[in-house]
Amino acid sequence: MITSAISRRASLAGLTLFAADSQARAQAPQAPQQLLNVSYDPTREFYREYHTAFAEFWAGQGHPRPRLSASHGGSGRQARAVIDGLAADVVTLALAYDIDAIADRGLLAKEWQTRLPDNASPYTSTIVFLVRRGNPKALRDWPDLLKAGVSVITPNPKTSGGARWNYLALWAWALRQPGGTEATAEQAVTQLFRQVPVLDTGARGSTTTFVQRGQGDVLLAWENEAHLALQEFPQAGLEIVYPAFSILAEPPVSVVDANVDRRGTRPLAEAYLQHLYSDQGQRIAAKHFYRPRNPDVLREAGSRFPNIEFATVDTVFGGWRRAQATHFDDGGVFDRIYRPGGR
Amino acid sequence: MTARPRAATADPPWLAGLLIGAALAVAGVVLVLPLAAVFTESLRRGWEVAWEAIIEPDAVSAMQLTLLVAAIAVPVNTLGGIAAAWAIARCDFPGRRLLVTLIELPFSVSPVISGLVYVLLFGAQGYFGPWLAAHDIQILFALPGLVLATIFVTFPFVARTLIPLMQEQGQAEEEAALTLGANTWQILWHVTLPKIRWALLAGILLCNARAMGEFGAVAVVSGHIRGQTNTMPLHVEILYNEYMFVGAFAVASLLALLGLITLGAKTALEILSRSRMGSHA
Numbered sequence: 001m002i003t004s005a006i007s008r009r010a011s012l013a014g015l016t017l018f019a020a021d022s023q024a025r026a027q028a029p030q031a032p033q034q035l036l037n038v039s040y041d042p043t044r045e046f047y048r049e050y051h052t053a054f055a056e057f058w059a060g061q062g063h064p065r066p067r068l069s070a071s072h073g074g075s076g077r078q079a080r081a082v083i084d085g086l087a088a089d090v091v092t093l094a095l096a097y098d099i100d101a102i103a104d105r106g107l108l109a110k111e112w113q114t115r116l117p118d119n120a121s122p123y124t125s126t127i128v129f130l131v132r133r134g135n136p137k138a139l140r141d142w143p144d145l146l147k148a149g150v151s152v153i154t155p156n157p158k159t160s161g162g163a164r165w166n167y168l169a170l171w172a173w174a175l176r177q178p179g180g181t182e183a184t185a186e187q188a189v190t191q192l193f194r195q196v197p198v199l200d201t202g203a204r205g206s207t208t209t210f211v212q213r214g215q216g217d218v219l220l221a222w223e224n225e226a227h228l229a230l231q232e233f234p235q236a237g238l239e240i241v242y243p244a245f246s247i248l249a250e251p252p253v254s255v256v257d258a259n260v261d262r263r264g265t266r267p268l269a270e271a272y273l274q275h276l277y278s279d280q281g282q283r284i285a286a287k288h289f290y291r292p293r294n295p296d297v298l299r300e301a302g303s304r305f306p307n308i309e310f311a312t313v314d315t316v317f318g319g320w321r322r323a324q325a326t327h328f329d330d331g332g333v334f335d336r337i338y339r340p341g342g343r
Numbered sequence: 344m345t346a347r348p349r350a351a352t353a354d355p356p357w358l359a360g361l362l363i364g365a366a367l368a369v370a371g372v373v374l375v376l377p378l379a380a381v382f383t384e385s386l387r388r389g390w391e392v393a394w395e396a397i398i399e400p401d402a403v404s405a406m407q408l409t410l411l412v413a414a415i416a417v418p419v420n421t422l423g424g425i426a427a428a429w430a431i432a433r434c435d436f437p438g439r440r441l442l443v444t445l446i447e448l449p450f451s452v453s454p455v456i457s458g459l460v461y462v463l464l465f466g467a468q469g470y471f472g473p474w475l476a477a478h479d480i481q482i483l484f485a486l487p488g489l490v491l492a493t494i495f496v497t498f499p500f501v502a503r504t505l506i507p508l509m510q511e512q513g514q515a516e517e518e519a520a521l522t523l524g525a526n527t528w529q530i531l532w533h534v535t536l537p538k539i540r541w542a543l544l545a546g547i548l549l550c551n552a553r554a555m556g557e558f559g560a561v562a563v564v565s566g567h568i569r570g571q572t573n574t575m576p577l578h579v580e581i582l583y584n585e586y587m588f589v590g591a592f593a594v595a596s597l598l599a600l601l602g603l604i605t606l607g608a609k610t611a612l613e614i615l616s617r618s619r620m621g622s623h624a
Binding site: 036038044045071072081084087204208233262 | 462465466467468469472476479481483484566567568569570571581583584585586
């Protein structure tokens, strides 16, 4: 045991040296800088392409070519990792609350959402239905999902940003029905989650459950995730259904102030986020089925993004902090209505 | 001994056959079939595609990281395992039983929990987090965290293989060496280690196989940074999640192959050690 403790300490000391060494290299002005983007699940393909484009752009500005890397997972889990010390230079998450949670720990400025245009969301998305070809259960709009015998796949709202958008989209729909109240909305989501056989932790896990394992009649999915599934599995027999009404999802981005200031990467990190708003960034977003904010690029995309009616979290729920506290925090509405096993 | 058709303790042939058949069938369905499926899936689009997935930079970095983590964790656990086994088998001290139980702790605790423990200790919000941050030391979401989590999970392998053997062997030879004037170091090096070397090697190999394959604990402390903190098992999951199934199964095959080679080496050692022991007798 003693030997073990000593050798452990010795190896730790070695590793510390190694860490300090790489730190020093990152701070040297001439050396190429490293940037870590901690993101959520469905952005993998988008940021892979964006990294190539942005590295090119940044090198063209006379800087050494940066080393850009990304980490993906459920949005809430990723925010937690940044809070626990994952050294993200920028976070590009599924919803504002997850970045608020990081801001609450003092890692980034509280007013982060005003530092970039459009609520710091360079692209938007929405929630759509992915169904089996021919739509055998005739699922066209939200009430169809609540019919008996319809099995719905969604990730867990506790860990997944996409799942929280799914939940809020249904809630917002139920509220605007004739006679819709908080009580009827709660009934609707209760009914929906009774029909969910399995809750994955992230959006990508749910897509795999629906597409690869053939579970469920409908997947509540990010618009971009649904299109990607069609593209990746042309022979899987899937189609996308746009409900008449859905929620405007604004996945936000921010620099993590504490980390960029420590690592000396602020100029690179800010340019990385600003370039998302450029024509090039907007086009890559559109190509990966994120709705571009720039109206010209949106027009270019043509029929790729059907026009539907949107609710926003700010107007219906009074912002993400309130939505999170009411619905998803421990003891919130979701905890009250969800019973595993659908009972 | 009286001559009998079969020993009273032996099972009737039909029962033995049934049991052997059932064991083989279970092994076939549970072990061989999935393994074969992994290899088949990886070659679904031919050798070139599988090979490209393996030599892709992120995959190479995952392999290097996995080997590096094992190269640090296995020696540490070997030394720790020998020390623990020595203490337990040779010495009587208060808390000996507690130590035996502690050694088995990583077997009984879910690896996810061992990962979370390190988040609690070394995370930015954890007990040592502020101190580490002040000294600019990154443990979590970097190599040290991966190594610590792996050491925790694979600690029992060497110790657990050595303890029963050393207890059984007793210490007559060590005592003889002592009366001949050998010091502790000489006893360890010339008497004890040669006696346990086969079991030790087997333990090291098992420890190595697990260190390379560990997923749960490592997943918690990794941070999943591509090309930096992804080990091979994590890289397999990432590829699978990105719909790159051939790549996922190709890297999985390589990982399985590393495990199989380790297992093969262990079996070869056992055969070798048995024949050595036979020739001594």
